[in-house]
Amino acid sequence: MAEPILSVRDLKTYFLADEGTVRAVDGTSFDLFPGQTLGIVGESGCGKSVTARSILRIVERPGRIVGGEIMLRRADGSVVDLAKLPPDGLQIRAIRGGEIGLVFQEPMSSLSAFHTIGNQLIEAIRLHTKLSKRAARARAIELLAMVGIPRPSLRIDAYSFELSGGLRQRVMIALALAAEPRILIADEPTTALDVTTQAQILELIRSLQQQRGLAVILITHDMGVIAEMADDVVVMYLGHEVEKGPVDTIFHAPAHPYTRALLRSIPSVLAVPRSRLATIAGSIPHPFARPSGCPFHPRCPDFMPGTCDKSFPAEIPIGQGHAAACHLYTTERAPVPA
């Protein structure tokens, strides 16, 4: 396979609050390849959004990256560690929105209500290219057409509140693509949308990816969206990467008890009507009350007392590109319970 365009190694982003430290992301590692979609999936508080924000260096205080590397391979072949750049320096500002585009969940709050969508697009284009105003406007219309906005030469002068949710999300994608990035990070891009609009937006992301060889990081809580879109998957729980692997392996041969339980508990349109769902006992712990050892152990059906609650399991390779962080696969190395 080609060389990864982005390599994250042992990323740690902590929030150092007065009440204690929240380890929002605690040792995540993955590779992103050109033309591929990496899905990051997990429930609330798992650290999937903070991972994306760490890559772009837009983690809000009191959060900061306390360890790890985020190696970006640039178009000229040079490699830069984003984790080491000052978060408001020139270099990261050129990369953010330039080489890496970002689409958020809530298009209403991410677009300005005081500027037309055209002005926001033109600003983004001119920030990262040397186009004249007139040329940038033409380019903006092109971008709106590309993301499937009807009558783009009229809509360019509309304000975001005049557009429907689906159209706004298309504008967000146009904005993210304004500077022709090579990486697109989409954080819950369809969560606020209706299912038929979601289908349109996913289709759009897929076709743009094919046309431009974009590498996409897709962050979602929805296993259905992951199954539909991802090539590789990272499953996170309470800041930890618990399993990663090719999408088919994750869905058909999941290794980590959390992944297995999560997959069993998803409601499906293919289910027998009124059938009970498999459940995961308990609920996600509060970030200040993180369980000792493996963070999943209080809810885990395979909990091994004396092991899982004592030490954190290392990530163990299981198959081709497939790894899980679980004591089921490390027990021979675990300390014997006293």
Added chain:
Amino acid sequence: MTTAATVLEVRGLRKYFPIRGGLFGRHAGTVRAVDDVSFTIARGETLSLVGESGCGKTTTSRCILRAISPTGGEIIFHASSGEDIDVARLNRKALRPLRRQMQMIFQDPFSSLNPRMTIAEIIGEPLLVNGMTDGQERNDRVAELLELVHLPHAYLNRFPHAFSGGQRQRIGIARALALNPALIVADEPVSALDVSVQAQIVNLLLELQDRLGLSYLFVAHDLSVVKHVSHRVAVMYAGRIVEIAPTEALFTTPRHPYTEALLSAVPVPDPRQRARRIVLEGEVADPSNPPSGCHFHPRCRYATERCRTETPQLEATAAGHEVRCLRAHELSLGGVAQAA
């Protein structure tokens, strides 16, 4: 079709909202949020209302609870006393005794519980308001309700902030059950919850229905959850029911092109079944200015000239399966695979 087992019967329900514009608030148009909606719910049955934002599903449920007053139509509630009451026409005072029998579960477990009240007070309040003034009796009932939703007794004197989303939703359900209602209106009760918690609440709703013989009107946009809870499903588009059928029939043999498109848009959690999607063009119809004829025709891939001019009526195609489509009898549409 009404039998002794019917709890709720909605006939020709309409809710129009005026649009006011200009300096003097002139009448500038009408939003037909709910336009001629009819259905029944039997005792112990779950009917789901599904559709996309703005289709009128929530407005319908709010009319039934009389949180808002309908513009027209009848909402007949068959009370346990044997009396038939038209909820649509009652005044505020006459509504009060009825509210005991119809309760609601909200979407957001974080904003629907008073943060200054303990769990015992939250669940006990409907009892107190409805005349159970004896403290001991009330405490016993609250304890019983907590047990029903599988929450430990020890939680009685805690405040809502100490609970997770799933636990709060259980508290909301216990409060709704306090007065032994016959019908529960649940508007997106699990959509704000994480997947692993959502499954627990779905199962709890099924279990309570079996134990207590409750009827549910379940309002939701997530078709996967709907499949797990419903006996029957009604699909709404631009203020109208376009298809209503028993759950399995609606999912496997849909008869309306909108239902077909809606089903094909749901991502299936299996990468080996990356679906051939029907991607609908354009936007959901605007209920203040709906298209002529069949409201769905501008987005329908089966539309003919007739669909532009003629308004289809809801017609039965099979037992309990009704469709609002001029071409329902000639089209052969695809649903999801039959449950194994």
